[in-house]
Amino acid sequence: MIQLFLREEAKRKEDVREEDSERTKGMICLLKQLESVIWSLITRSEARLWLYNTISCITSITPYQKRELFASLLRTTSKKGLASQLWQLIFQKRPHEAGTLLAERSYVLEKFFQGNQTRILQWFSNFSSTGSRHKKGAKALSRFAFVNRNICWEELEWKGKHGQSPAVVATKPHYFLELDILRTVENFLENVPDFWTSREFADSLRDGDIFSVETKFFVDFFVGLMCEEGSRDVWEVINEFLMEESFSVLCQHLLITLEERDFCTFLESLCKYLNRRTEPNDFRDSSCLLEFVLSKFSGYESIDQLLLLNAVIYRGRQLLKLLHDEESQEEQAKVNDIVSHICSISSSTSSFVPVLNECLKMKTTGGVMILGLQSWAFHYALSEKCQSAEAWESLFYK
Known part of the structure; x- marks a missing residue:
C-alpha cells in the first residue's frame, strides 16, 4: 500500500464521489485517534531510541559523509555531552x-x-x-x-x-x-x-x-x-x-546524547546525503523506506510524524507487545474499537483509492504516516484474528 502511494503513477486523477469523501474523512479521523492511543503507549524518549536504531541501519552513507555529519555536530553543538x-x-x-x-x-x-x-x-x-x-x-x-x-x-x-x-x-x-x-x-x-x-x-x-x-x-x-584549544592532532584522530x-556504531552511541533540536539538525544534514530518488525500489532493505522519507524531511515540525512512522513500520511487533501488557487494558480496548471501525470502512475494494488520493495532497512524511497507521491497524487486526497456523491458512482460502 505504501509502495503504491510512493509511485508516480499513483498520482492519477480519480473521480471522487461524495460518499468516498465522507468515508475518507472518517478513516483519517480514526487513524488520528489511533495515533493518539499509540503515543499513550510509548514515551517520546523510547520513540527516539527506536528511530536512532533504524537510522543506524542505513548503509548508503560513505566514510566521508559520516565524518562530515558528526564532525559538524561536534563543532556546532554547544553542550559537551x-x-x-x-x-x-x-x-x-x-x-x-x-x-x-x-x-x-x-x-x-x-x-x-x-x-x-x-x-x-x-x-x-x-x-x-x-x-x-x-x-x-x-x-x-x-x-x-x-x-x-x-x-x-x-x-x-x-x-x-x-x-x-x-x-x-x-x-x-x-x-x-x-x-x-x-x-x-x-x-x-x-x-x-x-x-x-x-x-x-x-x-x-x-x-x-x-x-x-x-x-x-x-x-x-x-x-x-x-x-x-582546537588541537590539530586531536581533531585528526577524531576525523x-x-x-x-561503522555508521551503525556511531549512531547507536552518539545520537542518544543529542537534544531534540540538535537531532533534527542531524536529520537535516543526513537528508543531503541520501539519494533523492522518486520512490524506494528495494523493500528488502529495511532502511529503504526510511531513507526515502528522510530525503523529504522538512525539519523540526515533522519530527513527531517521523517518530510515529518509524514506530508503526519498524516496531509494529513491539507496539503489539506493549498493547497486550496487563497495564494497557484500557488502551487495548480503544484500539480494538478503532481498528474494528477501520476494517469496516476498508471492507470495500474501492476504499483504498480515496485514501491514497487524500494522502497525495499531504507532505510525503504525513502521507506515509497515514498509510503506515492503516497498515499497522491491519497488522493488529490480523494478529488478533489469526492466532494459529490454521487460522492463517483459512485466511488465504477465502
Whole structure:
C-alpha cells in the first residue's frame, strides 16, 4: 500500500464521489485517534531510541559523509555531552590512538597522580617476579630508575630495613615487589620532574590502559583539547575515527546524547546525503523506506510524524507487545474499537483509492504516516484474528 502511494503513477486523477469523501474523512479521523492511543503507549524518549536504531541501519552513507555529519555536530553543538560520549567510544574502540595523543602530553599526569593514592596504586603496583613482565607504570618506573640511577635511585623507597642497589636489583628484578609504591611515587612527584616527561613514562601510556584508572578525567581532558584549544592532532584522530568506525556504531552511541533540536539538525544534514530518488525500489532493505522519507524531511515540525512512522513500520511487533501488557487494558480496548471501525470502512475494494488520493495532497512524511497507521491497524487486526497456523491458512482460502 505504501509502495503504491510512493509511485508516480499513483498520482492519477480519480473521480471522487461524495460518499468516498465522507468515508475518507472518517478513516483519517480514526487513524488520528489511533495515533493518539499509540503515543499513550510509548514515551517520546523510547520513540527516539527506536528511530536512532533504524537510522543506524542505513548503509548508503560513505566514510566521508559520516565524518562530515558528526564532525559538524561536534563543532556546532554547544553542550559537551556529544564530545564526551565520542571520547568514551574512542577509548573503547581505539584506545591506542588516544593513548598516543596522551603520551605526547604525558606531563599532565603529574597533577593526575598528585595526592591521589588510589590512582598511584592502580597504575604503579604492577611489578612482577621477572623484570620483563612489569606492566603499566611499574614498567616505566623500573626502566627510568635504571637508566637514570645516578639522579633518582635514592628516591626509591623500600619496605625492608635497607635499600637495594641497582646491581642487585638488575639480577633480581623481583626485588621491585618490595618497593613502597606510594612513598616512591610521591618522591618522584616532588623531586624527579623529568620522569613525567620521559620516554619511559610516555611509552607506558600509548596502549590506552591508563584510561581505565579514571575515565572521566581523561574524557574531560580530551574534550578540553578538542573544544577549547582546537588541537590539530586531536581533531585528526577524531576525523579518522569517524571515517573508520561503522555508521551503525556511531549512531547507536552518539545520537542518544543529542537534544531534540540538535537531532533534527542531524536529520537535516543526513537528508543531503541520501539519494533523492522518486520512490524506494528495494523493500528488502529495511532502511529503504526510511531513507526515502528522510530525503523529504522538512525539519523540526515533522519530527513527531517521523517518530510515529518509524514506530508503526519498524516496531509494529513491539507496539503489539506493549498493547497486550496487563497495564494497557484500557488502551487495548480503544484500539480494538478503532481498528474494528477501520476494517469496516476498508471492507470495500474501492476504499483504498480515496485514501491514497487524500494522502497525495499531504507532505510525503504525513502521507506515509497515514498509510503506515492503516497498515499497522491491519497488522493488529490480523494478529488478533489469526492466532494459529490454521487460522492463517483459512485466511488465504477465502
